[in-house]
Amino acid sequence: xxxxxxxxxxxxxxxxxxxxxxxxxxxxxxxxxxxxxxxxxxxxxxxxxxxxxxxxxxxxxxxxxxxxxxxxxxxxxxxxxxxxxxxxxxxxxxxxxxxxxxxxxxxxxxxxxxxxxxxxxxxxxxxxxxxxxxxxxxxxxxxxxxxxxxxxxxxxxxxxxxxxxxxxxxxxxxxxxxxxxxxxxxxxxxxxxxxxx
Amino acid sequence: xxxxxxxxxxxxxxxxxxxxxxxxxxxxxxxxxxxxxxxxxxxxxxxxxxxxxxxxxxxxxxxxxxxxxxxxxxxxxxxxxxxxxxxxxxxxxxxxxxxxxxxxxxxxxxxxxxxxxxxxxxxxxxxxxxxxxxxxxxxxxxxxxxxxxxxxxxxxxxxxxxxxxxxxxxxxxxxxxxxxxxxxxxxxxxxxxxxxxxxxxxxxxxxxxxxxxxxxxxxxxxxxxxxxxxxxxxxxxxxxxxxxxxxxxxxxxxxxxxx
Numbered sequence: 001x002x003x004x005x006x007x008x009x010x011x012x013x014x015x016x017x018x019x020x021x022x023x024x025x026x027x028x029x030x031x032x033x034x035x036x037x038x039x040x041x042x043x044x045x046x047x048x049x050x051x052x053x054x055x056x057x058x059x060x061x062x063x064x065x066x067x068x069x070x071x072x073x074x075x076x077x078x079x080x081x082x083x084x085x086x087x088x089x090x091x092x093x094x095x096x097x098x099x100x101x102x103x104x105x106x107x108x109x110x111x112x113x114x115x116x117x118x119x120x121x122x123x124x125x126x127x128x129x130x131x132x133x134x135x136x137x138x139x140x141x142x143x144x145x146x147x148x149x150x151x152x153x154x155x156x157x158x159x160x161x162x163x164x165x166x167x168x169x170x171x172x173x174x175x176x177x178x179x180x181x182x183x184x185x186x187x188x189x190x191x192x193x194x195x196x197x
Numbered sequence: 198x199x200x201x202x203x204x205x206x207x208x209x210x211x212x213x214x215x216x217x218x219x220x221x222x223x224x225x226x227x228x229x230x231x232x233x234x235x236x237x238x239x240x241x242x243x244x245x246x247x248x249x250x251x252x253x254x255x256x257x258x259x260x261x262x263x264x265x266x267x268x269x270x271x272x273x274x275x276x277x278x279x280x281x282x283x284x285x286x287x288x289x290x291x292x293x294x295x296x297x298x299x300x301x302x303x304x305x306x307x308x309x310x311x312x313x314x315x316x317x318x319x320x321x322x323x324x325x326x327x328x329x330x331x332x333x334x335x336x337x338x339x340x341x342x343x344x345x346x347x348x349x350x351x352x353x354x355x356x357x358x359x360x361x362x363x364x365x366x367x368x369x370x371x372x373x374x375x376x377x378x379x380x381x382x383x384x385x386x387x388x389x390x391x392x393x394x395x396x397x398x399x400x401x402x403x404x405x406x407x408x409x410x411x412x413x414x415x416x417x418x419x420x421x422x423x424x425x426x427x428x429x430x431x432x433x434x435x436x437x438x439x440x441x442x443x444x445x446x447x448x449x450x451x452x453x454x455x456x
Contacts, residue, residue, distance in 0.1 A: 021365075021372040024350070028359035031349050039345065040338045053342050057349050064353040128337055135334035138327075154331045179292040186320065186327035195326035 012077025016070045031060060034078070038085045044151050045093045047140050059088050086156070086166055090148060097144045131194065138188045146181035153178045206230045211241045215248060270309040282310040287317050291324060 018026035038059055043052035063084055070080055139147055152158045152166065163174045189195045206214070206227075211234045217223045218231045235245050273281075282290075282303075287310045293299045294307055311318055347357040 017372050021368040022354075023363065024354045024356065024359035024361060027354055028346070028350060031346055035341045035346060035349070036338060039341050043339055049339075049342065053345055053348075056345060057352060060349045061352050128333065131330060132334045132337040135330050150331075154328060155335050175292070176289075179289065182324050182327065183288055183291060183320065185331075186323040189327050189330060190323050194330060195323055 013072035016067055016077060020067050027064065034081055037082070041085065041156065042089050044136070044139065044155060045089050047136060055089060055092055059085050062088055090166065093148065134192055134194045135189070138185055138192060138194065141188050142181055142184055146177050146184060149174060149177040150181035150185060206234050208238060208241055211235065215245070219248065270312045273309060282306050284314060284317055287314070291321060294321070295324065
């Protein structure tokens with residue numbers, strides 16, 4: 001969140017101009033400002049820390065190569081960069097869905113271990129991490145099209161129109177998938193006893 | 198029961214007048230005295246709150262809200278069966294209900310189904326709790342793995358030390374030039390292009406002999422007249438007048454002044 005705040009404050013156009021000219025410090029600033037958000041988005045789609053790391057690296061390489069296309073008049077850097085990142089991550093997710101042999105998703109235990117390893121030893125912190133792991137597990141159990149819509153709407157907080165633009169599907173379909181995805185997720189989390197009656 | 202305006206009431210008197218106080222049947226002076234006592238005496242203040250709470254609980258017992266709603270829903274479902282929703286429809290409208298976008302006519306049918314259907318009655322609550330879990334999950338961002346920044350820097354600028362990657366003078370100059378975009382945007386180019394074309398027309402003397410602006414219009418009329426005469430002659434099968442210029446009229450046609 002702090003990185004996001006910082007990302008909003010930086011002068012995107014100036015940073016991109018310097019990075020395009022080959023200024024490593026400017027590019028490093030961009031990487032530091034957005035890497036956490038992009039890594040987390042990648043993790044939500046891949047459910048695997050290693051895959052998310054590789055995907056984040058791939059996304060930044062693509063961003064670096066397309067810095068020439070950034071036009072400050074079309075919107076701020078955060079919007080442009082996150083739109084590009086979302087498209088790449090969703091493309092990758094769809095590709096992995098079509099080619100399940102390439103899926104590198106590990107077991108729930110593995111990423112629970114990862115989440116625990118990151119946190120502190122405090123009991124509350126552990127509970128929070130546990131909940132996060134369970135929600136991630138619930139999201140993973142959703143069908144691919146519902147999962148994409150739920151992540152974009154309820155985690156990325158995108159508007160219906162933004163989701164329409166990213167996924168290139170009608171607004172009615174987006175709404176229906178979000179609704180169905182929320183219901184399915186609630187049922188899954190209820191079965192997992194993450195949410196109780 | 199009345200009290201002297203000047204005299205404060207004690208705890209026993211307050212207790213005796215408590216029911217009248219709550220029912221607001223005391224005279225004005227006594228009511229005021231009781232209210233002042235309730236504020237100043239912690240014991241009587243606590244007693245007042247306890248009695249108020251007990252009365253509220255009794256009212257709730259006397260008027261059970263949920264069974265009544267359920268009863269209403271049952272009556273409506275049995276008397277107007279067409280107005281009920283199926284479980285699939287109920288689920289379809291769930292997000293609209295939570296977002297507050299459900300039309301009024303569907304809203305009541307939806308709520309009735311939520312009360313009556315045992316399979317669906319817990320679903321809205323479960324979805325809300327699931328959304329709350331997502332909010333907590335969203336706030337719990339993972340940190341960037343160690344070494345990822347270095348990997349990205351190595352793959353993009355070729356070094357992990359950002360300060361080593363400096364922009365060359367040529368690239369800086371290129372970016373500097375790039376910063377000077379053409380000051381006129383594309384939509385504004387159309388009128389500019391028209392003005393340039395018009396200026397070219399005037400100064401290139403393709404129509405006007407003397408290049409003046411007024412002469413351009415005069416020559417245009419003459420050309421139009423000449424064109425009409427040629428067309429009319431051809432249509433009527435007349436022999437073309439040898440005195441007239443029968444060459445096809447082009448942008449470079451010179452028109453002699455008839456004056």
